Amino acid sequence: MSEADESGRDEPDPEESVREAVERSRSGAPAVGSVVRDRFTSDEIFQRIVAAADEEITSGSRELFFSALAAGFAITITFLLYVSLSASTGGDPVLSALLYPLGFIYIIIGGYQLYTENTLPPVALTLERVASLPALLRNWTVVLAGNFAGGALGAAALAFGGVLSPDAATVAADIAQHGVDTAWLSLFSKAAFAGLIVAGVVWVEYAARDTISRVVVVYIAFLSIPLGDLYHSVVSFTEMVYLVLLGDLAFGVGLVEFVLPVLLGNTVGGVVLVTAVNYFQTTEHRLESARFEGAQRQLSVREWLLGGMTGRSYVPLVDTGEGIDLAEHGGDRIVVPISNPRTETALVELACTLASQRVDASVHVVHVVQMPDRTPRGYSADQTDRIVATSDEQMAEIRGIAESYDVGFETSTVVSHRSFEEIFDVAERERADLVVMGWSDDRLWSAGRAERPLDELASRLPADFLVFKDRGLDVSRVLLPVVDNAHADLNAEVARALRSAAAGEVTLLRVVDGPDEREAGEQFLADWAADHDLEAVDRVVDDSGDVEGAIAREAADHTLLLVGATEQGLLSRLVTDSLHFDVLDRIDTSLVLAERPTERGLLKRLFGR
Numbered sequence: 001m002s003e004a005d006e007s008g009r010d011e012p013d014p015e016e017s018v019r020e021a022v023e024r025s026r027s028g029a030p031a032v033g034s035v036v037r038d039r040f041t042s043d044e045i046f047q048r049i050v051a052a053a054d055e056e057i058t059s060g061s062r063e064l065f066f067s068a069l070a071a072g073f074a075i076t077i078t079f080l081l082y083v084s085l086s087a088s089t090g091g092d093p094v095l096s097a098l099l100y101p102l103g104f105i106y107i108i109i110g111g112y113q114l115y116t117e118n119t120l121p122p123v124a125l126t127l128e129r130v131a132s133l134p135a136l137l138r139n140w141t142v143v144l145a146g147n148f149a150g151g152a153l154g155a156a157a158l159a160f161g162g163v164l165s166p167d168a169a170t171v172a173a174d175i176a177q178h179g180v181d182t183a184w185l186s187l188f189s190k191a192a193f194a195g196l197i198v199a200g201v202v203w204v205e206y207a208a209r210d211t212i213s214r215v216v217v218v219y220i221a222f223l224s225i226p227l228g229d230l231y232h233s234v235v236s237f238t239e240m241v242y243l244v245l246l247g248d249l250a251f252g253v254g255l256v257e258f259v260l261p262v263l264l265g266n267t268v269g270g271v272v273l274v275t276a277v278n279y280f281q282t283t284e285h286r287l288e289s290a291r292f293e294g295a296q297r298q299l300s301v302r303e304w305l306l307g308g309m310t311g312r313s314y315v316p317l318v319d320t321g322e323g324i325d326l327a328e329h330g331g332d333r334i335v336v337p338i339s340n341p342r343t344e345t346a347l348v349e350l351a352c353t354l355a356s357q358r359v360d361a362s363v364h365v366v367h368v369v370q371m372p373d374r375t376p377r378g379y380s381a382d383q384t385d386r387i388v389a390t391s392d393e394q395m396a397e398i399r400g401i402a403e404s405y406d407v408g409f410e411t412s413t414v415v416s417h418r419s420f421e422e423i424f425d426v427a428e429r430e431r432a433d434l435v436v437m438g439w440s441d442d443r444l445w446s447a448g449r450a451e452r453p454l455d456e457l458a459s460r461l462p463a464d465f466l467v468f469k470d471r472g473l474d475v476s477r478v479l480l481p482v483v484d485n486a487h488a489d490l491n492a493e494v495a496r497a498l499r500s501a502a503a504g505e506v507t508l509l510r511v512v513d514g515p516d517e518r519e520a521g522e523q524f525l526a527d528w529a530a531d532h533d534l535e536a537v538d539r540v541v542d543d544s545g546d547v548e549g550a551i552a553r554e555a556a557d558h559t560l561l562l563v564g565a566t567e568q569g570l571l572s573r574l575v576t577d578s579l580h581f582d583v584l585d586r587i588d589t590s591l592v593l594a595e596r597p598t599e600r601g602l603l604k605r606l607f608g609r
Contacts (some may be wrong), residue, residue: 011105040207041110046124048206053121056113057131057139064113064139065146075234078103079242080158080273082226083175087167093227101222108201108218109211109415113143115234116198116541118264121270129304144263151238159245173246176239179231180249180258187261188268197221207437233263331360335432335463337368337423341394344438347474348398350592351464352405353475354454362408365398367391368425369415388413421582424462432463439469439593461597464490471590475502476561479589481551482528486596487564492532494562494592499537506537509554513545557588565595 040048054066078100086096092193107114122139125131158164164172179187201221208214224230240254256561336351338344355361369387391413402409416422427435475498480491495506508529513523521541528533555561 001015006355007043020531021166036344038413040209040435045203045207047455049188049202050120050124051208051557053125053131056118057122057125057135061138064142066116067111067346068143068146069150069153070111071107071114072147072152072234072238073154074103074106074110074112075114075147075151075232075238076103076154076158077106079154079172079238082164083164083172084168085525086175087165087171089205091171097223097226100226101219104222105215105218108205109214113149116195116232116270116398117202122201126208126304129301134306147224148237151234155238155241156245159242160345162449167229172239172242173248177248177261179236179239180254181297182245182258184257187258188265190229191231191236191262191265192269193228193265194225194232195266195271197224197230197269198232198266199270231262231265233259233266236262237478238601244596248378255352292497332358332361332433333430333520334361334363334434335427336363336365336400336436337426337431338438339368339370340399341367341391343468345397345401346467346470347438347471348401349421351466352402352407352409353501354434354436354494354497355407356405360408363402364410364412364432365395365402367395367411367413368426369413369587374408384540387415427462434464434466435462436466436468439467444557461595464597466602469591469593471588472559473590475504477558478506478562479509479551479554479558480506480562481511481547481564482509483564484528485564486598487594490594490596491562491592492534494594495537496533507554507558508534508537508539509542509550510540511542511545511547513543518543548560552587555589558589561587561589561591563591563593568604 044227081099081102085099089095122136126136201218204217237259240258243249244251334351334355336348351363355363395411414422478495478498480495482488498504499506508525510521510525516543525539544550
């Protein structure tokens with residue numbers, strides 16, 4: 001046996017040794033390809049594209065429109081410089097086109113929304129059946145409307161603002177008229193090649209590792225449009241509106257005979273010739289590596305064709321829990337999403353206490369790292385490693401707490417733009433039975449964006465939810481106001497677990513409308529306690545009819561208050577700050593708000609009946 005074997009060390013992998021030696025070498029010829037990873041593979045490029053596509057297709061309409069408006073107005077720079085250089089160079093085809101790409105550089109490097117540049121990323125999600133066709137069409141419609149509005153504003157500035165010299169104004173009219181006079185089929189064909197170039201720029205742009213490379217790629221690619229006498233839909237719309245404002249063209253004629261064929265050509269070129277080709281060259285490996293749980297994340301055919309006007313989140317930017325084996329723990333699964341591991345230790349203690357009273361239950365703490373809505377395109381390996389390493393370091397105390405409980409325990413990190421919706425996605429992926437989350441000023445939903453309506457999310461809960469407002473975790477005296485619904489049943493389970501784990505006292509509270517109803521209230525409490533295995537607890541009936549006042553009086557002598565959701569729901573009202581229950585703010589007691597999934601129809605969600 002060799003010394004290496006005797007010491008217990010594994011033999012180094014030859015391929016890894018070669019790569020490490022070359023990468024760390026201070027001399028010698030530079031290497032490329034699989035030895036030194038100085039470029040992205042096609043699968044890695046796809047990952048970067050879908051991260052941006054997920055952001056684009058789930059953005060709000062207002063955000064998309066104004067970003068597209070800025071892009072449309074920036075196209076005016078391209079038109080302005082093109083006609084100005086054409087006038088000053090006597091129409092030289094090369095010199096007049098030298099500054100044509102400037103507007104596109106502003107748009108793409110600046111992250112604005114341009115219709116032709118938007119063909120590739122959202123279509124990739126739609127081909128995967130993770131975003132619906134209506135979501136794609138909504139994205140295109142909003143972006144196109146913003147681009148055209150910005151282009152029209154720019155055309156008006158050029159026509160009436162005195163920006164162009166007389167010679168440049170004449171050239172501008174001639175260039176626009178040339179496009180109008182071109183045959184429909186020729187416009188379509190030229191525009192298809194332009195669409196191929198623009199969508200190809202997107203793929204190559206995401207393959208670039210630095211801004212200088214992106215600028216070079218964008219410049220060369222868009223310089224080919226005027227040199228090849230090709231057409232771009234937003235530039236063409238700006239040219240058409242310019243002619244209309246001069247009184248030389250009817251708007252309807254220009255739209256149908258000039259802009260429409262260019263728009264269709266750009267779309268076909270971008271979608272068919274580039275998107276489909278680049279998509280299918282990475283399909284087999286990507287289906288496993290880019291999407292959680294394979295085909296389970298795909299929309300059904302009906303959802304894909306007729307789904308809502310928003311897409312479904314494709315992937316979080318980072319999820320270190322993707323490889324966790326769910327079959328390892330056969331009992332209940334409690335998921336605890338947290339935003340700050342240093343301040344939410346009591347939340348983890350509560351979850352572990354509840355898990356300790358369930359057979360084979362496990363706790364999975366997920367650190368949800370909220371990223372800004374607009375971030376640099378793509379995330380380098382170094383950035384990802386730093387985020388995960390920092391999160392793992394912060395979770396050390398969390399793991400220490402869990403070790404004192406006899407429960408299965410795991411931690412993971414999720415980085416996402418949509419922190420609130422990520423809670424629901426994590427619960428679904430982890431097949432959670434219970435989600436225990438915090439309620440504080442830095443709560444997860446305070447800044448996160450949700451791509452589906454809040455009411456839709458909150459009305460279809462994937463698990464039981466407990467929302468803990470931490471004013472010190474003390475379960476020695478628990479107060480449970482009782483009503484006859486499923487949410488109170490969930491609180492009864494919590495009360496039993498806390499009493500069993502910590503030998504705490506539990507008080508049941510029933511509020512009735514007057515002394516005449518006291519006897520009925522006492523009987524209700526006795527029956528309810530028997531049904532929920534809470535016979536040996538204190539029972540209090542308050543006949544004041546004032547629910548909030550009664551809770552406030554009793555809570556003063558208790559350390560934890562358990563409150564269930566109303567028929568109007570809980571989570572959606574917390575997110576929108578519409579939970580008008582003043583007693584929760586007046587008392588100093590820690591509290592747990594409980595909501596159990598129930599089938600609530602439209603009338604119940606709107607009116608509570």
